[in-house]
Amino acid sequence: MAIDEVPRQDPHPQGSGHTGKFVAIFVVLAALAVGLFLTISHVSTVRGSLEAQQAAMQKNLSAQIDQQFSTRMAALESSNAQQLEAVRKEIDNASKRSGSTGRELKKARAMVEKLQVDQQQQADQLKQELARKADQQQVGALSQDVSATRSDLDSTKKALESTRADLGMARSEFGTLIARNHDEIETLRKLGERDYFEFTLIRNTPARVAGVGLTLKKTNLKRHRFNVVLEADDMQIEKKDRTVNEPMFFYIGGSKRPYEMVVNKVESKQVTGYVSAPKGAVQVASR
Numbered sequence: 001m002a003i004d005e006v007p008r009q010d011p012h013p014q015g016s017g018h019t020g021k022f023v024a025i026f027v028v029l030a031a032l033a034v035g036l037f038l039t040i041s042h043v044s045t046v047r048g049s050l051e052a053q054q055a056a057m058q059k060n061l062s063a064q065i066d067q068q069f070s071t072r073m074a075a076l077e078s079s080n081a082q083q084l085e086a087v088r089k090e091i092d093n094a095s096k097r098s099g100s101t102g103r104e105l106k107k108a109r110a111m112v113e114k115l116q117v118d119q120q121q122q123a124d125q126l127k128q129e130l131a132r133k134a135d136q137q138q139v140g141a142l143s144q145d146v147s148a149t150r151s152d153l154d155s156t157k158k159a160l161e162s163t164r165a166d167l168g169m170a171r172s173e174f175g176t177l178i179a180r181n182h183d184e185i186e187t188l189r190k191l192g193e194r195d196y197f198e199f200t201l202i203r204n205t206p207a208r209v210a211g212v213g214l215t216l217k218k219t220n221l222k223r224h225r226f227n228v229v230l231e232a233d234d235m236q237i238e239k240k241d242r243t244v245n246e247p248m249f250f251y252i253g254g255s256k257r258p259y260e261m262v263v264n265k266v267e268s269k270q271v272t273g274y275v276s277a278p279k280g281a282v283q284v285a286s287r
Contacts, residue, residue, distance in 0.1 A: 170259065172247045176276065180245055180264055185274050194260075194276045203269045210275045210282050212252065212259065224266045235286070255281055 014141045089273050169177040169184060176194065179185040189196050201216040208214070213231030217238065220226065224244045232252040239248055244266055249258040255278060263273035 059071050091256070100122075124241070170245075172249070174249060174258060174260070176260055177249070178245060178247055178262060179274065188276075192279070194279055195282060196276050197282075198272070198274045200270055200272045209278050212261075212275060214261075214275075216271055219266055219268060220269065221266060221268050226263060226266050226271050228261075228263075228271075257281070 085287045106119040124257065169179065169188075172178055177188055177191075179188050179196075182198065185196050185198060188194070197210040199207060199214065201207055203212055203216045203219060206213060211232070213229075213236075215229040215231070216226065217229055225241050227240045228242065230248075230250060232250075237250070240265070242248065242263065244263060246262070248261045250261075251255060251258055257278040259278075259281075260276045261273065262276075263271045265272045
């Protein structure tokens with residue numbers, strides 16, 4: 001498997017803004033994240049309660065089904081018994097009147113057996129219908145109990161997404177948010193969409209970050225540019241004349257979603273930045 005390089009994109013401009021505004025937005029984001037965590041905990045608690053209620057409800061429904069089945073079966077058996085009795089009387093009367101032949105008696109007995117089969121089929125069908133109605137009632141009750149909590153969770157997620165949009169981070173061609181410093185990397189880490197690995201590369205000193213070999217080859221402090229070599233899957237690719245906060249995408253290990261590398265700061269002999277990977281991809285690749 002080889003590194004599949006993604007075509008280079010123009011660098012995104014560095015965001016500007018007052019530190020106070022970012023701190024305020026970050027505090028709101030943190031509060032929303034805590035709210036989301038508490039809501040999820042509440043969902044877990046409600047789920048446990050619902051499971052207990054479900055067990056009790058199932059027990060009560062089973063008793064109700066048995067009672068309804070017994071009542072309906074008693075009425076059905078009474079009706080069928082009357083029909084069977086009427087048929088038997090008709091057979092006896094016919095025999096007394098003219099003396100039934102063996103063929104006629106066989107036909108009459110077949111009619112009685114058919115009625116008995118029909119009675120059993122009706123009983124089975126009745127039991128299935130009662131059980132199905134009970135299941136529908138149970139599912140409906142559980143859905144009503146969960147709907148309110150799910151609505152709260154959705155509202156919290158929407159608020160979190162809205163605050164994330166207000167952070168003012170640029171997005172890459174793959175839709176990832178591009179962090180410009182350590183604080184923004186921490187913010188993206190809390191969002192939990194991807195895994196983030198920060199690094200400091202010293203010129204001509206190989207390093208390994210998120211399972212990818214990185215070697216800084218050249219820096220241009222005045223123009224904030226650099227050259228770096230990526231190594232993975234037994235292959236090397238040099239990224240030349242790259243700029244600060246410019247995302248570089250590549251695929252390794254047959255991954256379907258790209259890895260991303262961003263350098264946030266260029267100095268005379270080193271650069272700092274991060275590699276972001278699809279959630280859980282690094283752990284899977286290391287196995």
